[in-house]
Amino acid sequence: MTTLDFTPAPVAAPFARMVLAQAAAETRQTLRNGEQLLLTLIIPVLLLVGFSLAPLIDIGGGRRIDFLAPGVLALAIMSTAFTGQAIATGFERRYGVLKRLGATPLSRAGLLLAKTVAVLAVEGVQVVVIVAVALALGWRPQGSPVAAVLLVLLGTAAFSGLGLLMAGLLRAEATLAAANLVYLVLLGAGGVIFPLDKFPAGVRPALELLPISALTRGLRSVLAEGAALPLGALAVLAAWAVLSLGLASRTFRWE
Amino acid sequence: MESPAVELIDLVKRYGGSTAVDGLSLRAERGAVTAVLGPNGAGKTSTVEICEGFRTADSGTVRVLGLPPDRPALRPRVGVMLQAGGVPPAMRCGEFLRLISRFYARPLDASALLVRLGLAEHARTPYRRLSGGQQQRLSLAAAVIGRPELVFLDEPTAGLDPQARHACWDLVGELRAAGVSVVLTTHHMDEAERLADQVVIIDRGRVVAEGSPESLTGAERQLRFRARPGLSLDELLNALPGGSAAKESPAGHYIIEGQVGPELLATVTTWCAAEGVMAADLSIERRTLEDVFLELTGRELR
Numbered sequence: 001m002t003t004l005d006f007t008p009a010p011v012a013a014p015f016a017r018m019v020l021a022q023a024a025a026e027t028r029q030t031l032r033n034g035e036q037l038l039l040t041l042i043i044p045v046l047l048l049v050g051f052s053l054a055p056l057i058d059i060g061g062g063r064r065i066d067f068l069a070p071g072v073l074a075l076a077i078m079s080t081a082f083t084g085q086a087i088a089t090g091f092e093r094r095y096g097v098l099k100r101l102g103a104t105p106l107s108r109a110g111l112l113l114a115k116t117v118a119v120l121a122v123e124g125v126q127v128v129v130i131v132a133v134a135l136a137l138g139w140r141p142q143g144s145p146v147a148a149v150l151l152v153l154l155g156t157a158a159f160s161g162l163g164l165l166m167a168g169l170l171r172a173e174a175t176l177a178a179a180n181l182v183y184l185v186l187l188g189a190g191g192v193i194f195p196l197d198k199f200p201a202g203v204r205p206a207l208e209l210l211p212i213s214a215l216t217r218g219l220r221s222v223l224a225e226g227a228a229l230p231l232g233a234l235a236v237l238a239a240w241a242v243l244s245l246g247l248a249s250r251t252f253r254w255e
Numbered sequence: 256m257e258s259p260a261v262e263l264i265d266l267v268k269r270y271g272g273s274t275a276v277d278g279l280s281l282r283a284e285r286g287a288v289t290a291v292l293g294p295n296g297a298g299k300t301s302t303v304e305i306c307e308g309f310r311t312a313d314s315g316t317v318r319v320l321g322l323p324p325d326r327p328a329l330r331p332r333v334g335v336m337l338q339a340g341g342v343p344p345a346m347r348c349g350e351f352l353r354l355i356s357r358f359y360a361r362p363l364d365a366s367a368l369l370v371r372l373g374l375a376e377h378a379r380t381p382y383r384r385l386s387g388g389q390q391q392r393l394s395l396a397a398a399v400i401g402r403p404e405l406v407f408l409d410e411p412t413a414g415l416d417p418q419a420r421h422a423c424w425d426l427v428g429e430l431r432a433a434g435v436s437v438v439l440t441t442h443h444m445d446e447a448e449r450l451a452d453q454v455v456i457i458d459r460g461r462v463v464a465e466g467s468p469e470s471l472t473g474a475e476r477q478l479r480f481r482a483r484p485g486l487s488l489d490e491l492l493n494a495l496p497g498g499s500a501a502k503e504s505p506a507g508h509y510i511i512e513g514q515v516g517p518e519l520l521a522t523v524t525t526w527c528a529a530e531g532v533m534a535a536d537l538s539i540e541r542r543t544l545e546d547v548f549l550e551l552t553g554r555e556l557r
Contacts, residue, residue: 004363004371006433008404011360012331021357029343092343100341103307104358105330
C-alpha cells in the first residue's frame, strides 16, 4: 500500500498558476470535443472554401475570398466566445463543475479569467487555420493587424458576455438549443456570407447593430478595404460588451 | 485557545416554506472525526453545504476553523467532497485530479493518490465512463489532494462496494492520524460507529443526540436471537425479572432488554426449550447505534 503524507499543508498555488491550469484544461476540453470542433473550425472552413470557390452569392463586385475571409473570422470568434462558451458553461453548472471549483482556491474571478484565456487560445487556433486556408485560396488581407486584433478582442468580450448571460439564465439543454439557434440566425443575418445590403432597407439598420454584423463589418473594412480604425463597429461591440457583461455579472448563477 | 473545526450555533435554513435546518447547534473538534447522522431530509447536506460556503444560513452563527465560511482564506484549508458530480463528463479521471492538485502549492502526488484509491488503471478513463463507486473515490481524492486541515465528506461511502468502503474508511483513519479534522455525513451506522470520535444525530433540522458512539449506545446490554416468527412473548415476559422487555423486530428477530445476566439468559433458554424453539444466533450485545438512531428518529419511512 502506498503511504501518503496527509499532514495538513494547506497553501493555495499562485493565482497565475491556477488560472493557467484551469485555462489549459478548458482549452483541451474544447479542442477534444467533436461537436465544438464542428462549430468552431469545420463549419467556418467549409463555408470559406465552399463560398469562395463556387459563385453562390452575389457580393457586388470585388473578389469573393476578400469578402468572405473577414466574415468567416467573425463567425469563428462568435462560435467560440458565444456558442461554445454558453453551451460549455451551461453544462458545467448543470454537472456541478462550477460548484466543485468554487470549493477550491481558484476564485470566481480566476475562473472567469481562465475561461477568457481558454477562449482566446481556441480563437488563436481558429485564426491560424482560417487565415492559412484563406491565404491558400488567394486572400490578400490589407489594413492594420492591430485594428483587427482590437476588433477581435472587443468582439470576444461582447460574445462572451452574451454567452455567459445565456448560460446563467437558461437550463443547460435550453442553452444548447438557443445557442445553436442564435448561431444559425446570426450566421444568416449578420453579413457573414450574405451581404447586408441584400436585406430590405427597413431591417438593415437593426441588423447593422447586431454584434456579429459589427464585427464582420469592422473586420471587412480593415482587412478588405484597409480602413485604419472602424470606430462605428468598435463602438457597437463595446456597447454590447458593457451591456452583456454587466447583465451577466448580475444574473449569473453558479449552481 | 484554538477554535473548533466547525462551530454552529442556532443555525436556521429555510427553502421557501419548509425549514431544512431548524436551530441546529454543533461543535466538531479539531483533529477528530465527527459523523453527522440523520434520515434522508434531516438537514445533513444543507448543514454541510452551509459550512462549505455553498449556501448561506438564514440565521445563526457559523464558524469554520474560526472563520465565517465564505472567507477565501478557507478554500485551501478545507477539502470538500460533494455528494455527486462536480467533474466535466468528458474529463479524464487523472486529468481532473491533476487539475485540482494544481490549485494547491503543496499537494499530494496525484498518481500515488490514484494508486491508493484503486483508480490508477482508470486514470485515462473519462469521468462519465467510471462506475459510480469510482466516481465517488475520485471525488474523495479531490477532497484530500490539497492537504487540507479540515475535510467535509458528504456520504462518502454511498454506493460503494465493500472493498471501496473499507479503502475509504482506511483513508479517513489515516487523515485522522495525520491530524486532519473530518466531518462526514452518513446514514450507515456501522460507518459512524467505526470511524467517528463524535456522533451527532440530527432529525428534522435539529440535533437529537450527540456524543461518542459508546456514550450514545450506553452500557446497557440486550439479548438477541432468531427463531420462527410469531412466538408469544407474554409467557416469557412473566418468567423474566420485572423491568425486562421483549420484542420481535423485525419478524423472527427477538430482542430482550433488562438486567441481562446469567439468570436472564437461563430463563430465556429454559423458556425456549419448553416451547421447542431453537434460538439461533443467540448473542448478548450492547445496543447498536442503529437502535439508538431508530429510537430517536422513528421507524416510519420518509
